[in-house]
Amino acid sequence: MNIGFIGAGKVGFSLGKYFTAHGINVIGYYSQKSESAKDAAEFTGSEQYSNVSELIKDSSVIFLTVPDSTIKQVYDTIKHMSISGKQICHCSGSMTASETFPDISEYGAYGYSIHPLFPVSDKYSSYTGLNDAFFCIEGDIEYLNEWESFFNKIGNRVRIISSETKREYHAACAVSSNLVCALVYESISLLKKCGFTEEETLIALRPLVIQNIKNIFEVGPVAALTGPVERCDTSTVIKHLECINDKQDRKIYKSISLKLIELAQKKHPDTNYEYMKQILSFDLAEDMAKK
Numbered sequence: 001m002n003i004g005f006i007g008a009g010k011v012g013f014s015l016g017k018y019f020t021a022h023g024i025n026v027i028g029y030y031s032q033k034s035e036s037a038k039d040a041a042e043f044t045g046s047e048q049y050s051n052v053s054e055l056i057k058d059s060s061v062i063f064l065t066v067p068d069s070t071i072k073q074v075y076d077t078i079k080h081m082s083i084s085g086k087q088i089c090h091c092s093g094s095m096t097a098s099e100t101f102p103d104i105s106e107y108g109a110y111g112y113s114i115h116p117l118f119p120v121s122d123k124y125s126s127y128t129g130l131n132d133a134f135f136c137i138e139g140d141i142e143y144l145n146e147w148e149s150f151f152n153k154i155g156n157r158v159r160i161i162s163s164e165t166k167r168e169y170h171a172a173c174a175v176s177s178n179l180v181c182a183l184v185y186e187s188i189s190l191l192k193k194c195g196f197t198e199e200e201t202l203i204a205l206r207p208l209v210i211q212n213i214k215n216i217f218e219v220g221p222v223a224a225l226t227g228p229v230e231r232c233d234t235s236t237v238i239k240h241l242e243c244i245n246d247k248q249d250r251k252i253y254k255s256i257s258l259k260l261i262e263l264a265q266k267k268h269p270d271t272n273y274e275y276m277k278q279i280l281s282f283d284l285a286e287d288m289a290k291k
């Protein structure tokens, strides 16, 4: 397998380095800016290409590690080059292979989406975490099982998913990672109202958040749940609603807490959460918060 990358950004750098570290042949990089391709080539011990058709000629697998909004446009350019018999991959979590490469079979090539479930935040250091990444793959049946074995061999967990579920899959990733950032941000704003500095907010929240996440991954979200909703402590929940002044933020608190009742009920099937539900249902809670 000779892997070439179009797009020398965070994922291009990181996957290329990760593959070479596992003895897989990365032939090189083409990118929008020639310095990016040069830096990635140096980092991975591969070649910088200034001509995309040369990179395609030398590769059996071409990763389009460009932004999601650009994948189709890059594909529309390269499909007129000699891609017959080659595999074209992208790393988008939300887009399917057929959405980005709709007519690929007409060109005799095979399309895949290969998504690392991992936050790739840095060109030079993120590859070290990719050992733990779970990969989700979908696309042409021809090489799907080969991709599964490829990642298993280098030590990654991998799952083939259907293109029909790709939206749900990506929503799942966003809820557990991106949406958590919004909750921590809200938590920081509330702590600042108590006089905490920005730095102190992170110091104070770190053990709480990290231990909670550890518990979730050790025992699951139901067993890990603590707090006033789980305890059915309605007076504390009312106090929280009274101090969250912004209507939108109150809505977030209420709708997520309503979801928590589902978990709490599983943990304590004999507890009656009806009054808690009423408090958290929008109209009643708005009235109570106004009082």
Ligand SMILES: NC(=O)c1ccc[n+]([C@@H]2O[C@H](COP(=O)([O-])OP(=O)(O)OC[C@H]3O[C@@H](n4cnc5c(N)ncnc54)[C@H](OP(=O)(O)O)[C@@H]3O)[C@@H](O)[C@H]2O)c1
Binding pocket: 006, 007, 008, 009, 010, 011, 012, 030, 031, 032, 033, 034, 036, 037, 065, 066, 067, 068, 070, 074, 090, 091, 092, 093, 115, 116, 117, 118, 119, 120, 121
């Ligand atoms: N970052 C993550 O956490 C993450 C995780 C999983 C999957 N992904 C997916 O990985 C893909 C790449 O994301 P990324 O985070 O690596 O983005 P990124 O850091 O912005 O890198 C994309 C690179 O593509 C290059 N590029 C843009 N337009 C191009 C074009 N027309 N031709 C050639 N190169 C072009 C740019 O290179 P220049 O420097 O040359 O301008 C840019 O550095 C996306 O599909 C994304 O959804 C990202």
